[in-house]
Amino acid sequence: MNTIEFIRSGLEYSKNWTCTLLDDMRDTPFVEPTPRGGNHPLWVLGHLIVNESVLLDEWIQGKPNRFPEYHELFGYGSTPVANPTKYPAYDEIRPRFDEIRQDTLAYLKQISEDDLDKPSHYTKDPFYNTVGNCFQAMIMHPMSHSGNVTDARRAAGKPPLMT
Structure with missing residues (x-):
């Protein structure tokens, strides 16, 4: 497995797992994960959408965000x-x-491993300073927010998906 294949696999896994959780909350998307509020499933979904465009469109390609309305x-x-x-x-x-x-996967398919080391259009944080770092964030971001959705599922009285 090369680096591009590893990234593709991570992108597919993180989306599939997070969407399994999100889609299970489709009918109750505003259940908050804690008694003190938090990131409810609908907010998590919208946040992932907007910020994937930040990473792909803005920071990797230097284009405007495709979801300004969100x-x-x-x-x-x-x-x-x-x-x-x-x-x-x-x-x-x-x-x-x-x-x-x-679109993220299509873009990944057309670049080389050397392209992963190219600078991104975002210079304020070294964590996002290369194309490869932006792809790493696209893998990790859904997984970090899957915890919010897992807690919202429990708050909604749903059993764990994995035991």
Whole structure:
């Protein structure tokens, strides 16, 4: 397995696992993961969509974010609220995650391992300073937020998916 294959595998696994959890909460997307609030499943989904475009479109390709209409609700610094009137419907935004991840995989397919070392368009944080680092973040980001969804599932009274 080379580096590109490893990244592809990580991208597929992280999305599949996170979407398994998210789709299980489709009918209850505003359940907060703790009694003190937190990142509810719909916010997690929207946040992953917006920020994958940040990583792929803005930081890797130097293009505008393709989801500007969602930035205020789901972007960096947004605060989740469990109020359905503030958000688009789950079924409206769920396909957007499939679309952006499909585009991420298509972009990955056309680059070389040497391209992973090229600088990104984001210079404020060394964690995101190369194309490869941005892909690493795209693997890790869904997995970090899957914990929010796992806790929301438990708060909703659902059993663990894996025991």
